[in-house]
Amino acid sequence: MRRAAIKGFTLIELVLVIVVVSVGMLTLLGLYGQVAGKLGTNEDIQIATQLAQECSEHILATRRNLGFTAPTLTNAICNGLPAVPAGFTRGVTIGANYVGGLATACPNGATCRDVSVTISQGLATRAQVVFLLVQY
Secondary structure (H helix, E strand, C coil): CCCCCCCCCCHHHHHHHHHHHHHHHHHHHHHHHHHHHHHHHHHHHHHHHHHHHHHHHHHHHHHHHHCCCCCCCCCCHHHHCCCCCCCEEEEEEECCCEECCCCCCCCCCCEEEEEEEEEEECCEEEEEEEEEEEEC
């Protein structure tokens, strides 16, 4: 008498499939951990960028309202803005007036001031805005 062929998988085949799927899942889980860490870093960069933009707009508004040589255009101009979140620091550098010439970024004959707004978190610079105030 002939035995009918039994169709299906052997135990060894099933174990091999489980091992292959497990290795694939471990790789994916490792990637999810990296993504979570990068999301936190990107959030910090976004906060720093918003803080730098806020301070830059405050400087531009002060210059527009009070003039190019306003006494409030100092490195402490953004100290009156709402406090930065814990862990962040804001630094402002407003350079001295200089007259533009052929060798400068300042237009020829105009009076300019270099401005730099830097937002740091710990030792890392998260955002920096550099611009030029010009008086014709």
